[in-house]
Amino acid sequence: MGFSGRYRVGSAAPGGLTIFKLAILTISDAGSRGEREDVSGDTISEMMASTSFEETRRELLPDEQDLISEKLIDWCDNGDFDLVLTTGGTGLGPRDVTPEATKKVIDLEVPGMAEAMRMESLKATPFAMIGRAVVGVRNGCLIVNLPGSPKAVRENLEVVLAVIPHAVEILRGGQRHPTG
Numbered sequence: 001m002g003f004s005g006r007y008r009v010g011s012a013a014p015g016g017l018t019i020f021k022l023a024i025l026t027i028s029d030a031g032s033r034g035e036r037e038d039v040s041g042d043t044i045s046e047m048m049a050s051t052s053f054e055e056t057r058r059e060l061l062p063d064e065q066d067l068i069s070e071k072l073i074d075w076c077d078n079g080d081f082d083l084v085l086t087t088g089g090t091g092l093g094p095r096d097v098t099p100e101a102t103k104k105v106i107d108l109e110v111p112g113m114a115e116a117m118r119m120e121s122l123k124a125t126p127f128a129m130i131g132r133a134v135v136g137v138r139n140g141c142l143i144v145n146l147p148g149s150p151k152a153v154r155e156n157l158e159v160v161l162a163v164i165p166h167a168v169e170i171l172r173g174g175q176r177h178p179t180g
Contacts, residue, residue: 020082020168022053023075025061025068027088027098028148032062040087043150047157052165053083063089068101076105076141082168084141085157088148090133098145099132106136106143113144113163117156124155135160140171 024044030036038060045055057075061067068089075081089098103109113135121128133145133156144160146153 020053022048022055023057023081023084025059025086027061027063027068029062031060039150040148040153043153044085063095063097065097065101068098069104072105076138081141084143087146087153090131090145090147092130099134102134102136102143102145106138108137110135113160117159120159121155142168
């Protein structure tokens with residue numbers, strides 16, 4: 001259950017919860033052709049619904065590096081979003097280009113978050129070693145690549161979910177050190 005759009009980015013909602021703007025980008029050739037339901041995007045949406053993030057945009061693109069990069073640039077540079085969560089295209093397949101598209105546009109990488117996701121995923125499957133998710137920042141917007149399967153999305157997002165609001169707050173010029 002998210003908050004309505006009447007709260008500004010970074011404003012306090014009832015109960016003191018800060019509202020940040022979220023965009024979800026699913027990368028899937030089959031999904032972009034309407035051949036597959038966006039269950040991974042749904043998983044992200046459900047997990048983020050009770051957080052301090054309001055989902056304000058959600059789109060689906062094919063596994064095309066230039067299209068992905070262009071979308072990330074557009075969303076991050078227009079200042080409409082604090083967080084972009086991508087799902088899909090992080091494996092070793094020939095069409096898996098999300099990490100390259102992300103690296104092409106970020107100002108700085110946040111390797112600890114991606115490493116933490118891989119380390120935790122390794123506890124569930126050795127296949128986590130071949131995941132290539134990237135986390136980075138472009139123009140003050142945090143971009144987090146998540147895998148394409150709903151199960152892996154859930155496992156990976158759970159690892160970084162507690163840190164994301166603090167990271168975004170820092171990027172927006174807020175709190176510099178965690179309290180408590």
